Amino acid sequence: MTKNKHLTNKQLSYIFIAVMLILPILHLCTFVLYVDVSTIFYSFQDELTGKFTLEYFSEVLASISDTSSGDSLFVAFQNTLRYFFAGVAIIPVSLLLTYFLFKRIKGHNLFRTIVLLPSIIPALIWVTAYKEITSVNGLLGKFMEWIGQPLEYSIFKNPDTANTALVIYNIWLGLAGGMLYYFSAMSRIPDSVFEAALLEGCSPIREAFQIVFPLIAPTIGTMLLLSISGFIGASGQILLFTKGANGTSTLSFFIYYKVLQDPTGGVGMVSALGILMSAVALPITLLARLVINKYLPEIEY
Amino acid sequence: MRRIRKDVPVIYKRKGKQKIVFGIALGFLIAYALTLLLPMGMIFLNSFKDSLTYNDQLFSGEIYKLPTKIIFSNYSKALSLLSVPTAKGDVKLPEMVWNTLWMATSASFISTFTHLAVAYVCAKYKFRGNAFLQGLALLLMILPVYGTTGASMKLYIALGIYNNPLGIILSAFEGFGMQFFVLMGFFKGISWNYAEAAFIDGGGHFTVFFKIMLPQAVSISLVFFVQTWLGFYSSYENILLFMPDYINIATGLYYEQMLLPRLGETPVYFAALFLSAIPILIIYIAFGKTLMTSMNIGGLKG
Numbered sequence: 001m002t003k004n005k006h007l008t009n010k011q012l013s014y015i016f017i018a019v020m021l022i023l024p025i026l027h028l029c030t031f032v033l034y035v036d037v038s039t040i041f042y043s044f045q046d047e048l049t050g051k052f053t054l055e056y057f058s059e060v061l062a063s064i065s066d067t068s069s070g071d072s073l074f075v076a077f078q079n080t081l082r083y084f085f086a087g088v089a090i091i092p093v094s095l096l097l098t099y100f101l102f103k104r105i106k107g108h109n110l111f112r113t114i115v116l117l118p119s120i121i122p123a124l125i126w127v128t129a130y131k132e133i134t135s136v137n138g139l140l141g142k143f144m145e146w147i148g149q150p151l152e153y154s155i156f157k158n159p160d161t162a163n164t165a166l167v168i169y170n171i172w173l174g175l176a177g178g179m180l181y182y183f184s185a186m187s188r189i190p191d192s193v194f195e196a197a198l199l200e201g202c203s204p205i206r207e208a209f210q211i212v213f214p215l216i217a218p219t220i221g222t223m224l225l226l227s228i229s230g231f232i233g234a235s236g237q238i239l240l241f242t243k244g245a246n247g248t249s250t251l252s253f254f255i256y257y258k259v260l261q262d263p264t265g266g267v268g269m270v271s272a273l274g275i276l277m278s279a280v281a282l283p284i285t286l287l288a289r290l291v292i293n294k295y296l297p298e299i300e301y
Numbered sequence: 302m303r304r305i306r307k308d309v310p311v312i313y314k315r316k317g318k319q320k321i322v323f324g325i326a327l328g329f330l331i332a333y334a335l336t337l338l339l340p341m342g343m344i345f346l347n348s349f350k351d352s353l354t355y356n357d358q359l360f361s362g363e364i365y366k367l368p369t370k371i372i373f374s375n376y377s378k379a380l381s382l383l384s385v386p387t388a389k390g391d392v393k394l395p396e397m398v399w400n401t402l403w404m405a406t407s408a409s410f411i412s413t414f415t416h417l418a419v420a421y422v423c424a425k426y427k428f429r430g431n432a433f434l435q436g437l438a439l440l441l442m443i444l445p446v447y448g449t450t451g452a453s454m455k456l457y458i459a460l461g462i463y464n465n466p467l468g469i470i471l472s473a474f475e476g477f478g479m480q481f482f483v484l485m486g487f488f489k490g491i492s493w494n495y496a497e498a499a500f501i502d503g504g505g506h507f508t509v510f511f512k513i514m515l516p517q518a519v520s521i522s523l524v525f526f527v528q529t530w531l532g533f534y535s536s537y538e539n540i541l542l543f544m545p546d547y548i549n550i551a552t553g554l555y556y557e558q559m560l561l562p563r564l565g566e567t568p569v570y571f572a573a574l575f576l577s578a579i580p581i582l583i584i585y586i587a588f589g590k591t592l593m594t595s596m597n598i599g600g601l602k603g
Binding site for chain 1: 315318319322323326327329330333334336337338339340341343344347359360361362363364365415418419421422426428434437441442443444445446447448449450451452453454455456458463471472474475476477500505506507510531534535537538541542551554555558570571574575577578581582585589592
């Protein structure tokens with residue numbers, strides 16, 4: 001490389017590195033690290049006096065232990081767990097669906113387009129469509145009337161069914177969530193692997209479980225780890241369906257909605273709740289990472 | 302980058318049990334597709350009904366009936382009726398479209414470019430702190446701190462970027478998200494010989510990045526740009542929180558779902574929803590296949 005009159009190549013490379021990294025590092029320090037540290041800070045600081053306090057943690061813990069109230073954090077925590085298990089449970093279904101599409105099941109192009117629609121079309125459209133079809137006067141209402149069990153309220157407005165309906169909605173519409181990644185990973189498996197499997201007389205099902213899924217294990221592992229690490233922040237389309245009413249809130253929705261309703265107040269409590277959520281998520285994520293790295297290792301091919 | 306196969310050839314004929322398994326899968330896919338298309342089809346049909354008929358059918362429990370007369374004017378009405386009151390005055394559709402376009406395009410461009418720049422530098426240059434940055438990015442990805450919304454809000458207010466377009470721009474300079482790891486893997490796969498050759502010809506570090514490395518990353522960058530753009534296009538939760546007066550289309554429709562049905566104009570609201578989906582469908586048609594085959598996230602676990 002030709003040298004600048006005054007600067008060496010090494011110095012020029014440092015200038016290049018600095019120019020490229022300065023804004024992202026400033027962003028990282030301001031919008032991520034500073035915000036993380038101040039969340040910890042706010043959780044221990046009285047909003048009015050600025051003094052150290054554990055009051056917000058007591059408040060959060062009291063609400064989490066309150067099993068009697070339908071709007072307590074205990075219910076939100078239960079719901080968070082429900083969303084998490086639903087999120088993990090759909091991974092194998094999503095994988096299988098992707099495999100069948102990858103193996104060019106009849107109508108695969110059409111199905112691939114349809115199945116991916118929930119990931120593409122805005123949530124508001126889906127929520128409106130499902131609210132419409134499940135309303136008392138919608139198709140579900142008519143069906144329930146026909147079988148002699150008429151609906152009193154829409155299933156998303158009935159406190160007995162709202163939560164289950166929301167979780168099912170999330171499972172159903174979330175099936176395609178990881179498909180983009182699984183499909184891409186499957187597309188990278190060399191043709192020779194499939195040809196060898198064919199020569200060995202391998203059935204498609206055996207091919208799926210003994211060749212394809214193990215070969216895309218790193219992708220499955222990443223998706224699983226992201227699901228587990230994000231489990232405590234799980235939420236669905238609660239704002240659009242119920243705004244957290246009828247016991248449908250999750251921990252992360254609780255935080256979001258509290259800030260939305262009062263942008264300048266209540267930061268202490270939401271921060272304390274966030275810190276407790278992080279403390280729960282930390283060991284679970286580390287353990288999950290150990291297990292995933294052991295059983296779903298990196299594969300070179 | 303490894304060549305991506307466009308199609309997987311069917312190199313055997315299914316028979317016996319395989320046919321049954323594939324048949325069950327096909328049945329499931331048909332049922333699944335129907336549960337997606339039926340609700341969507343229903344509101345699509347209802348978007349062509351006149352409001353009076355729809356409201357009559359709503360009370361008589363017959364909203365699933367086909368429209369007797371197709372009312373296209375709901376779509377033109379949707380364009381004129383969309384209006385959301387804010388502290389700065391009513392925001393109408395043209396402003397919503399403008400807000401959507403500038404927010405989605407600028408934030409997606411900045412975010413994609415920043416990820417490219419950071420990933421390239423971390424993949425190709427040895428410097429003090431490189432391993433630390435990569436470790437920190439991984440740590441933040443798999444062990445995020447929760448409940449930061451309140452602190453973020455305080456920061457936005459303190460910096461004066463709450464309800465300010467600058468907030469969208471500044472918060473887009475994120476270079477250490479999941480894309481960082483994917484792009485780092487991509488740049489590691491590109492030979493440094495190209496850069497060496499450019500250096501010999503008198504090129505500098507910026508020339509190598511902009512004229513040699515970036516053109517090779519066009520395809521993967523496009524995927525990330527489109528993905529981020531789609532995310533911003535449909536985003537309403539963060540807009541409600543941090544940019545309450547800069548109503549985009551998604552936020553506008555969020556408000557309209559409460560306003561238009563109360564005015565007895567539900568079919569107009571449905572029409573507005575479908576109008577808002579047109580740009581997304583065009584992008585999906587254009588980039589769907591690329592999106593399906595370009596997302597390699599294996600190996601991000603650290």
